[in-house]
Amino acid sequence: MNIVWLEQAICQELQRVGGKVANLSRLAADYRVPPGFCLTTAAYGTWAEVGGGDWPIQLLQELNTSYAEMTERCEAESLQVAVRSSAIDEDGQSASFAGQYETYLNVSGAEDVAEAVAHCWASVQSEQVLEYRRQNDLPVDNVQIAVLVQQMVPADIAGVAFSANPVNKNRDEVVINTSWGLGESVVSGTVSPDTYVVSKSDLQVLERDIAEKEKMTVAHPAEGTREVDVPRFMRGESTLDDAKVIEIAQLARVLEEQMGWPVDIECAYHGETLYLLQCRPITTLD
Amino acid sequence: MAVPHAGSPEPRVIPVTSEFSVSWDVPEDQHIPWEFDPMHFSNPLPRWKNELWCEMADLGMSRAFAGYQMPIRARGKIFNDYNYATMFPVVPPEEMESQGKKAEATLGLALTSMHERWEVEWLPEIRQYLAFWDTCDLMALSLEGMLVHYDATIEKVRRLWHLHFEIVVPVYAATGFFDDLYKDLLEDQGTFSAIQLLGGFDNKTLETDRALWDLSRKATDTEVRQIMTMKVSSEVVAALQDSAAGQVFFGELNAYLADYGQRGASWSPSEPSWLEDPSPMIKNLQDYIGQERGDPRERWAAQTEERETGLAKAREQLAGYPEQVRGQFEFLLQVAQVGVVLCEDHGFWIDFQSMHRMVMVEVGRRLAEAGVVAEAADAFHLGMAEVRDALATLPAERKADIERHRGLQPPMQLGTDYGPRPEDPLSRAFGKFSGTPPEPTEEEGNLNGHAGSPGKIQGTAKVVRSMAEAEKLQQGDILVTGTTSPPWTPLFATAGAIVTDTGGILSHCAVVAREYRILAVVGTGAATKLISDGQVLEVDGDNGIVRIVG
Numbered sequence: 001m002n003i004v005w006l007e008q009a010i011c012q013e014l015q016r017v018g019g020k021v022a023n024l025s026r027l028a029a030d031y032r033v034p035p036g037f038c039l040t041t042a043a044y045g046t047w048a049e050v051g052g053g054d055w056p057i058q059l060l061q062e063l064n065t066s067y068a069e070m071t072e073r074c075e076a077e078s079l080q081v082a083v084r085s086s087a088i089d090e091d092g093q094s095a096s097f098a099g100q101y102e103t104y105l106n107v108s109g110a111e112d113v114a115e116a117v118a119h120c121w122a123s124v125q126s127e128q129v130l131e132y133r134r135q136n137d138l139p140v141d142n143v144q145i146a147v148l149v150q151q152m153v154p155a156d157i158a159g160v161a162f163s164a165n166p167v168n169k170n171r172d173e174v175v176i177n178t179s180w181g182l183g184e185s186v187v188s189g190t191v192s193p194d195t196y197v198v199s200k201s202d203l204q205v206l207e208r209d210i211a212e213k214e215k216m217t218v219a220h221p222a223e224g225t226r227e228v229d230v231p232r233f234m235r236g237e238s239t240l241d242d243a244k245v246i247e248i249a250q251l252a253r254v255l256e257e258q259m260g261w262p263v264d265i266e267c268a269y270h271g272e273t274l275y276l277l278q279c280r281p282i283t284t285l286d
Numbered sequence: 287m288a289v290p291h292a293g294s295p296e297p298r299v300i301p302v303t304s305e306f307s308v309s310w311d312v313p314e315d316q317h318i319p320w321e322f323d324p325m326h327f328s329n330p331l332p333r334w335k336n337e338l339w340c341e342m343a344d345l346g347m348s349r350a351f352a353g354y355q356m357p358i359r360a361r362g363k364i365f366n367d368y369n370y371a372t373m374f375p376v377v378p379p380e381e382m383e384s385q386g387k388k389a390e391a392t393l394g395l396a397l398t399s400m401h402e403r404w405e406v407e408w409l410p411e412i413r414q415y416l417a418f419w420d421t422c423d424l425m426a427l428s429l430e431g432m433l434v435h436y437d438a439t440i441e442k443v444r445r446l447w448h449l450h451f452e453i454v455v456p457v458y459a460a461t462g463f464f465d466d467l468y469k470d471l472l473e474d475q476g477t478f479s480a481i482q483l484l485g486g487f488d489n490k491t492l493e494t495d496r497a498l499w500d501l502s503r504k505a506t507d508t509e510v511r512q513i514m515t516m517k518v519s520s521e522v523v524a525a526l527q528d529s530a531a532g533q534v535f536f537g538e539l540n541a542y543l544a545d546y547g548q549r550g551a552s553w554s555p556s557e558p559s560w561l562e563d564p565s566p567m568i569k570n571l572q573d574y575i576g577q578e579r580g581d582p583r584e585r586w587a588a589q590t591e592e593r594e595t596g597l598a599k600a601r602e603q604l605a606g607y608p609e610q611v612r613g614q615f616e617f618l619l620q621v622a623q624v625g626v627v628l629c630e631d632h633g634f635w636i637d638f639q640s641m642h643r644m645v646m647v648e649v650g651r652r653l654a655e656a657g658v659v660a661e662a663a664d665a666f667h668l669g670m671a672e673v674r675d676a677l678a679t680l681p682a683e684r685k686a687d688i689e690r691h692r693g694l695q696p697p698m699q700l701g702t703d704y705g706p707r708p709e710d711p712l713s714r715a716f717g718k719f720s721g722t723p724p725e726p727t728e729e730e731g732n733l734n735g736h737a738g739s740p741g742k743i744q745g746t747a748k749v750v751r752s753m754a755e756a757e758k759l760q761q762g763d764i765l766v767t768g769t770t771s772p773p774w775t776p777l778f779a780t781a782g783a784i785v786t787d788t789g790g791i792l793s794h795c796a797v798v799a800r801e802y803r804i805l806a807v808v809g810t811g812a813a814t815k816l817i818s819d820g821q822v823l824e825v826d827g828d829n830g831i832v833r834i835v836g
Contacts, residue, residue, distance in 0.1 A: 154606065181608050220606055228607075230470075233614060234610065237610075
């Protein structure tokens, strides 16, 4: 099985797809998760077996067929996708692996998608990743990786939410960080995002800390994404109104219930629609 | 806007020279900053106009600010016949920011309704007052009736200037905010592109000019052409009336004046309108008659195309941006496009209308007849209350004062300085119109100003301080002047470039220069003092530099 779709039950098998994709797959049916498919560890193995350079023809055809199918499903002319690595021991309970592997945003066209997938595969052996694994007492030999190809959400507002407060460890508080544009500026920490704290039990907004958001990541036709200045008028504007704050808090709350552990989610608004992009356990509560 | 604000440096008393001596009739006034406004009034003003303008600050600007919840008010004050203004906060420093936010929200709404209010509220009310003056037979009024009419005129002028500021606050906000947003989003496009997206819309200044061009095309008769090209402007009317063909063209000229002649040549109603003295307008007409090409419509078509191309490019660049950003861009674009039109149109309907001037001319005629003043124009040297009281001895003294003060160099600021202006969008918006002080000059023979309209050119300097001096301007000359107002617009067709003492990148002069595609450097501070007629100048409109090369 080289390629599996998020909504397939087989896509929940950790050893094939990694924690990130398995978690998303569990949620794909019940939540607004953008459609996507995963190149499994088997696909990585096939590629690595032939030397980790050129694509094996049959595997490439499988990828092209899946990309074409997803393009059709999304009724797009040239579908924009996000290509994200998903390590097999990533998003486990002990180490988050957040940001350790490559991610390619706003990729379109079969050729570029194949190139992005190959880059993700190659990143497994990067010195940065190996060092991270050594630091976290994880094996550095025979590392497995899966790659998720998912429809890109052209986010107007994006961010992360924690279903428990990672700072004061209060499990009755949902903490939300959001900023303008794609989520990368929030995740990478190049922007100080707006912070909202919501009481989990009664969904009251407890705190609103509106930051001066100087940068944002936007989709760019040639460069994939680009970090640009936020116009001065909008830097101090709240990204979320209360209805949106509560909608995100509610999502974090039900996800925690369903998964059985406090969650760390990535989400994005396109217009008025909220998308769930990632869901993993909070690793720093204890 | 120099407003004392939280975090201001130590107040510094601004020294005054013995030449420009200042006495503080209200002692508290010396503890606030007073600013000279050479863009509107670079010369000492007759008392009547000066007092009226002080009232405009108190009753016009302040009321408009209050209406938009802005935490500042304005006052005017006369020093040695020069008009100064101050803007001061009406809330404690710690509340300035929160009040400022409230004002921005109110202004945001005002931007949305600006176009509709102009159409259904502001312009109809303005026209109602103009009709009031238009339908009054001044000569037929009794002395008592004249007083009643004078009082009603003052009330209407006050209301007009309240409207004026109610209009210009959102107008400057719209264009200034858009320029800010454009810089933040698309700065690499260069200095002029934001303005490029606002160009190519019709307004009353352009309409006035277009009608003048059309009038120039009617001068087809050989005899008429001969009069129009050979005579100096002041002799044209008499010459036209002397010939049969001339009389036909004179009829056309009068029809033009009936539509557009109410305009004065400056912001000051103490100077005659075209109806009273058509020479400045005839000079413009003569220039047009001498030109074979130059139909303003051709330039506007090119500008419209440039605007649409630029807009398509900007929208393409923003395609991947959050919808809130794109929405903000489209909103401010739309209101700024309305704003640039209203920026000219409000001037046509309020600033340059001379209807209320005609009331004062008639008052003056009667005062002169009664021997209260020596000649009708002297009435402008009376104060507003004094006109009513018609005191006999004051006018001659006032007139002498003006002459005495004319040679003075009024300092840019008086009172107390509270450091640089606060950095906020509204201050920036006003700065783009009125200009900020130029950078000090680094090279000898160079004058620094603001880039007003792009390009580089050499030409002969002609210093034109008033429309009366416009006669000496030849095709391709560099027009060096204090500031330009809308009635000067046709000179832009003759000049090769414009250099001004005052004004910013959104000032009338800069906007119109770009419409005419001639170079401009604005806000040089002292071009009219440092440059003399006949000098060869190199004007660098991209960098805002003027070089005296010979």
